[in-house]
Amino acid sequence: MYTVEDEILELVEAFKNCMLARSKWTHSAHLTIAVWYLINDPHTATDQIRCGIQRYNQAHGIESTPTSGYHETMTQFWIHRLRNDIDRMNVHDSLLNLTNQLTNCYSDPTLVFQYYSHEVLFSPEARSRWIEPNLKSLNYARL
Numbered sequence: 001m002y003t004v005e006d007e008i009l010e011l012v013e014a015f016k017n018c019m020l021a022r023s024k025w026t027h028s029a030h031l032t033i034a035v036w037y038l039i040n041d042p043h044t045a046t047d048q049i050r051c052g053i054q055r056y057n058q059a060h061g062i063e064s065t066p067t068s069g070y071h072e073t074m075t076q077f078w079i080h081r082l083r084n085d086i087d088r089m090n091v092h093d094s095l096l097n098l099t100n101q102l103t104n105c106y107s108d109p110t111l112v113f114q115y116y117s118h119e120v121l122f123s124p125e126a127r128s129r130w131i132e133p134n135l136k137s138l139n140y141a142r143l
Helices: 005-016 027-040 045-059 072-088 095-105 109-114 124-128
Strands: none
Touching (some): 027 045, 072 095, 072 109
């Protein structure tokens, strides 16, 4: 949980500048970055998130291969979930409250396995492009 908005902004700036320590590049940090872009630049958020993660990975020597590195389906899954909830939340709420609510709601990174089998999610195809869930439909209701 963040206690002040400046903590979020510092994380975003460190990410944008590829200065965020790898130890701090957690699931929660991924969600925080996505929330920030979805709120502040909703029309280009997906591209900004994708490019930002790829740039960050490259700067930190994280190679994208068919079995590791950037993962398009996983990125898109979390963006879909967050965007759906943001669209239904009070847009006048603070960045701090929205980020804390969403990072708390989606704190379990294994939630994605309710929608994808391990085989599908970790296939080279799912890593390189969006693949629809094979276990449960994304009906865009809160998980």
